[in-house]
Amino acid sequence: MRVRLIRAAGLAALLTSLSACNSPSHPSIHESLNATLWTMTAPEYFASASQAYRAARDNLVVALNDPQWSAAIEQTGDYAALPPAVLMDIDQTILDTSIYNARIVTEHGEYTQKTFSDWCHEATAPAIPGAKNFIQDALSRGVKIIYYSRRIESLRECTTKNLQALGLPVEQEFLLLNNYQPETEKAYLRAQLSDTFRILLLVGDDLDDFVANSKTDPVSRMALVRQYHEHWGRKWVVLPNPMYGAWDTSLYGHDYGMPRHQRVDAKVQYLSNQ
């Protein structure tokens, strides 16, 4: 019920703003409008996320029963006897950030660390459909859940509070956040954790959650996905995220400092060149 109320409040704000967007003083619609609406309202989004977590649950059982199974390319050597773990991204994998994105569409215009931090401290993000059941099922099977996120260290407390509010246990040692150093890069973390755990599954919404060197151009990123096509829906479980991610920033060279209107221009240009 609480999730529905939060979603309803976010949606109401979005619809109010839409009226404003159609007025002469707001001639343009925000570029994230449809992506945010789809994530917040489409039953197809709910079904897609549920489908992803069903695949995760089914493959977890297979992985547990196969000592040679590892989901991390970075994991080599003798890992068969190591305790099992699942590596999970947080935003748009476990926590639903679409309400923050609705605020971008209606109020902020674009992501900033300040507004994201303010939203994080509300600690009210609902869970992505299927995430909670999957995590609880994995824990009941003795599998360690390791959260690894690009959220920054200063968001540790609000992130913990939000996860715990959803009934998800958090061991601080296994809440791995971003301090902008190479040792918090996800590929580095996968390699490090491979010494201690057999990694059963990777779950995320961005290529970086699965494979190194993914922050490249769209064509190279697609080649990377194809290279590891056997992993998708099996060892690697990806959640849909049309709102943001490296798929988006790759369209303007991952230049985070580029003014918003130039980023939009670059994306339109990308389409015109197809």
Ligand SMILES: [Mg+2]
């Ligand atoms: Mg994410």
